Amino acid sequence: MIPNKPDHSKSQRLTQQRSAVLHAVEMVRTHPSAEEVFHLVRKELPNISLATVYRNLHLLAEEGKIREVQFEGDVLRYDGITGPHEHFYCRSCRTVWDIDRSLSPQAIHDVERSMKASVESYNLDFYGLCSVCRRKA
Amino acid sequence: MIPNKPDHSKSQRLTQQRSAVLHAVEMVRTHPSAEEVFHLVRKELPNISLATVYRNLHLLAEEGKIREVQFEGDVLRYDGITGPHEHFYCRSCRTVWDIDRSLSPQAIHDVERSMKASVESYNLDFYGLCSVCRRKA
DNA sequence: CTCTTATCAGTAATGATTCCTAATAAGCCC
DNA sequence: GGGCTTATTAGGAATCATTACTGATAAGAG
Numbered sequence: 001m002i003p004n005k006p007d008h009s010k011s012q013r014l015t016q017q018r019s020a021v022l023h024a025v026e027m028v029r030t031h032p033s034a035e036e037v038f039h040l041v042r043k044e045l046p047n048i049s050l051a052t053v054y055r056n057l058h059l060l061a062e063e064g065k066i067r068e069v070q071f072e073g074d075v076l077r078y079d080g081i082t083g084p085h086e087h088f089y090c091r092s093c094r095t096v097w098d099i100d101r102s103l104s105p106q107a108i109h110d111v112e113r114s115m116k117a118s119v120e121s122y123n124l125d126f127y128g129l130c131s132v133c134r135r136k137a
Numbered sequence: 138m139i140p141n142k143p144d145h146s147k148s149q150r151l152t153q154q155r156s157a158v159l160h161a162v163e164m165v166r167t168h169p170s171a172e173e174v175f176h177l178v179r180k181e182l183p184n185i186s187l188a189t190v191y192r193n194l195h196l197l198a199e200e201g202k203i204r205e206v207q208f209e210g211d212v213l214r215y216d217g218i219t220g221p222h223e224h225f226y227c228r229s230c231r232t233v234w235d236i237d238r239s240l241s242p243q244a245i246h247d248v249e250r251s252m253k254a255s256v257e258s259y260n261l262d263f264y265g266l267c268s269v270c271r272r273k274a
Numbered sequence: 275c276t277c278t279t280a281t282c283a284g285t286a287a288t289g290a291t292t293c294c295t296a297a298t299a300a301g302c303c304c
Numbered sequence: 305g306g307g308c309t310t311a312t313t314a315g316g317a318a319t320c321a322t323t324a325c326t327g328a329t330a331a332g333a334g
Contacts, residue, residue, distance in 0.1 A: 013300045013311055034291080049314045054291060056312095070207065072260075075290070088252050097252060108263070115225050115234060116268035123209075124261045126245070131253035150280055150331045171322080186283045191322065193281095212321065 011059050020044050021056040025066045026080035031087075031096040033075045071096070071125060086124040092133035099126070148196050157181050158193040162203045163217035168224075168233040170212045208233070208262060223261040229270035236263070 011018060024040040025032065032040065038053045057078055061068045067079040071089040077096065086099040103122060112119050129137060148155060161177040162169065169177065175190045194215055198205045204216040208226040214233065223236040240259060249256050266274060 011311090015300070015312060017313070047314070049316095051292075051315075052313060058292095068209070070209070072205070072207070088248060088254060088256075090254070091257070097254075099248060099251070101248075111225060111236060111238075111263050112265075114236070115263075117225060117227070117234075117265050118271055119225075119263045119265040120228070121265070122261065122263045124259065126248050126252075126256045126259045128249075128254050128256040128258070134255055148280090152281060152331070154282070184283070186285095188284075188323075189282060195323095 010062055011056075016045060017041075017048050017052050018056045018059075020048070021053055022060055022065060025057070025060070025078045028080070031069060031077045031079050033077050035075075037078065069096070069123075069125075072127065086126070088126045088128070088130070090130035090133055091127055092129055092137065095130060097130065147199055148193075153182060154178075154185050154189050155193045155196075157185070158190055159197055159202060162194070162197070162215045165217070168206060168214045168216050170214050172212075174215065206233070206260075206262075209264065223263070225263045225265070225267070227267035227270055228264055229266055229274065232267060234267065 020041045021037060024037050028036075028040060030036070034050070034054050034057055037057065038048070038050050041048050041053060057066070057068075060066045061078070064082060067082050069077050069079050069087065071077070071087075071094075074089075074094060079096075081098065084102040086101050088097040088099055089095075090097075103124065108119050108122065111117075157178045158174060161174050165173075165177060167173070171187070171191050171194055174194065175185070175187050178185050178190060194203070194205075197203045198215070201219060204219050206214050206216050206224065208214070208224075208231075211226075211231060216233075218235065221239040223238050225234040225236055226232075227234075240261065245256050245259065248254075
């Protein structure tokens with residue numbers, strides 16, 4: 001037993017289930033829900049359990065390998081892209097679009113200073129109608 | 138029956154319960170959950186039902202009289218301030234702080250242009266440790 | 275004061291997520 | 305490669321927030 005060298009990664013064994021879940025979230029670009037990941041992974045591992053999908057999604061998010069995202073009135077969803085970016089959520093079709101943009105370090109620092117707090121992360125989500133749904137409405 | 142003049146307000150009768158729920162959310166500055174509003178309102182109306190609190194919170198939010206807010210790993214909460222502002226959420230004590238700041242119209246328009254979408258609203262939430270919790274940690 | 279019906283209290287139902295347990299399989303050691 | 309330890313799994317039960325349902329109540333128009 002080695003007391004030093006703390007293990008930051010919560011997942012210690014690379015199981016088929018875990019890598020399949022990670023792979024699914026990374027491959028698909030739809031910001032899938034747990035249920036959707038479950039259906040995707042099932043094609044490869046027909047016996048995987050929904051609880052396993054939930055457990056691994058949570059674990060992978062904690063390790064920073066995927067990102068948890070949540071939008072008003074919707075279920076938790078997952079994003080395979082972990083770098084800083086923002087989201088546009090269509091209130092009609094519930095599609096999530098990545099926005100390649102991010103707050104300036106200055107803006108974040110301003111919040112830290114005014115709050116006297118440390119800011120670890122932030123979420124910026126835009127809501128509205130996407131180009132397709134806007135035409136229909 | 139008057140076909141014109143659509144009634145935007147979903148709540149048509151001003152009941153004791155409804156005004157008590159609205160009053161509670163407006164008075165308290167803690168961005169309370171439904172459960173917390175329930176306990177607050179109970180002091181005034183001991184027989185009010187939790188379902189009534191939920192129904193009215195939802196209704197009032199739809200009318201724009203209060204605002205629904207949600208933070209990572211937390212329950213839905215409500216904000217009595219409806220004007221544009223942002224939030225800081227302490228991951229440790231779960232306190233929500235209002236930030237008197239808002240995105241420039243230009244930034245929002247940039248998103249609309251790049252997405253070819255219409256942006257109705259946005260949420261900007263900062264996560265971290267507040268000044269008090271930062272000292273403890 | 276009456277009457278219509280939106281709203282209520284109370285409780286059952288739902289839906290997403292988490293917990294529990296015996297069985298399984300990573301992956302280290304030989 | 306074969307054992308061995310134990311993290312992880314499958315499957316189902318349990319939890320928790322929220323919503324739906326139903327007969328009773330009370331807003332508020334006339």
